[in-house]
Amino acid sequence: MQQLRKFKNLLVTGGAGFIGSAFIRTLLKQDFSGTCVNLDALTYAGNLxxxxxxxxxxxxxxxxxxxxxxxxLEHLCQEHAIDTIIHFAAESHVDRSIHGPRNFVETNVIGTFNLLETVRLNPHIHFHHVSTDEVYGSLGNEGTFIETSPYRPNSPYSASKAASDHFVRAYAKTYNLSTCLSNCSNNYGPYQFPEKLIPLVILNSLQGKQIPVYGKGINVRDWLFVDDHAEALVQLIHYGKKGETYNIGGETELTNIDLIHQILSHIARMIGKDENELKNLIHYVKDRPGHDLRYAIDCNKIKNELKWSPRHSFSEGLRKTITWYLNNTEWLHALTGENYQEWLSVNY
Ligand SMILES: NC(=O)c1ccc[n+]([C@@H]2O[C@H](COP(=O)([O-])OP(=O)(O)OC[C@H]3O[C@@H](n4cnc5c(N)ncnc54)[C@H](O)[C@@H]3O)[C@@H](O)[C@H]2O)c1
Structure with a gap:
């Protein structure tokens, strides 16, 4: 086990989003006696x-x-005597980055740069940057991403995350700051905004709406249950080594079409519907420009160094996720209004 990093007051950016909120819920279940400050702009994706x-x-x-x-940022760090920052805040949806890349540069690159500047001026602060496996680009049928894989981003979203990762690395080297970086695969679970694939499939199938699938549905992603990711991040802020990168994956590689079939078969069983009727909702649409074929992540480093492993099998995580969406219609209703309508207008 690595050496324990003690911290008291934590600044979480983007804590009202999908993964940031899972992280806060997980942290506060633990023996944590400091203060957790959640800084969030409450964009369409942020929800208190x-x-x-x-x-x-x-x-x-x-x-x-x-x-x-x-x-x-400077003011909040002083006011709350922050000694650790964990940075989730981002524009996070690839399709939106294709329609309007500017916000991605402003939030993901300049926003991260601002945080690093704050840490440069307050070098006692430890900075953990949450990033994505999409920075590594696309794999063929073989191989996996490791922490030293070259960066080859293919979308404005992944390019903006790659740029932010490079700034983290450069600030750590140049100014000898205490930083740590993690690159994770696709997350799924409760509270995910329904522009992302898994909630989109769940909600459209429950409402009898078409389920759009890009191209032939053969793109492969690795799926990580969000609470497993949150546990990995809690471990990393305690034990992640200064200057290191850690890949975090769910060890569940699936083509999009296999994933959709699995979701529909779970839903059919859970609500007593005919599976073939649900499959008839699948509707193939024109492929996303620059669509990466395959992501696969090797997470042996965090498994070996921190003794972390994903705890949920895909089937278990999926059942929990579907159950949550079935039982939380009021959460969905809260998304109505401008934000939800805005999402509907850009998606497909
Ligand atoms: N969701 C995934 O599958 C996934 C996979 C890999 C990496 N990531 C990374 O994890 C992080 C969190 O992802 P998520 O899925 O929770 O995203 P999300 O879109 O659900 O949440 C983003 C949060 O950031 C806030 N935010 C956006 N712009 C802001 C700004 N300028 N200032 C302050 N707050 C702002 C939003 O209000 C929202 O609460 C992101 O950095 C993303 O790149 C996500």
Whole structure:
């Protein structure tokens, strides 16, 4: 086991989003006696209802604000005596990055740069950057991404994340800052905004709507249950080595079409519907430009160094996810209005 890093006051950026909120819920279940400050701009993807179960916890503080505002970052770090930052805030949807890349540069690159500047001016702060396996580009049928795989981003989203990763590395080397980086595969689980594939398939199938599939549905992704990811990140802020990168994966590689079939077969069993009727909703659409064929992640480093492993099998994680969407219609209703409509208009 690595040496334990002690910290007291944590700044979480993007904690009202899908993964950031899972991280906060997980952290606050643990023996943590400091303060957890959640800084989030509440874009269309941020939702404070993701945090209802911890909102009254005395260790938790919410600050509405934007990581593009460096003066605010500096102020929050002083005000709350922050000693650790974990950075989730981002524009995170590839399709949106194709329609409008500018926000991705402003939030993912400039926002990360602002945070690094804040850490440069306050070098006692440890900085953990949450990134994606998409920075490594696309694999053929063989091979996996390791931490030293070359960067070959293919979408404006992955290019913006790659740029932010490079800034983290450069700041760590140049200014001798304490940083750590993690690159994870596709997450799924409760509270995911329904523009992403798994909630989209669940919700469209429940409503009898078409299920759009890009190209021939043969693109392969690795799927990681969000709570397993959150546990890995809690471990990493305690034990991740300064200057290191860790890949985090779910060890579940599936083509999109296999994934959709698995979801539909679970739903058919869970709600007593005919599986073939659900499969008739599948509708192939024109492929996404620059669509990466395959991502596969080798996460042996974090498994060996931190003794972390994904705890959920895909089937178990999927059952939990579908059950959550079936039982949380009020969460979905809260997404109605401008934001949800905006999503509907850009998606497919
Ligand atoms: N979802 C995935 O499968 C996945 C996979 C790999 C890596 N990641 C990375 O994990 C991180 C979190 O992803 P997610 O799926 O939870 O994203 P998300 O889109 O669900 O949430 C992003 C959060 O960031 C906030 N935000 C956006 N711009 C902001 C700004 N300028 N200032 C402050 N807050 C802002 C939003 O309000 C939202 O709460 C991202 O950095 C993403 O690149 C996600």
């Amino acid at each position: 209802q993701n945090l209802t179960e911890i909102q009254d916890d005395s260790r938790y503080i919410f600050e509405k604000g934007d990581i593009r505002n460096q003066a605010l």
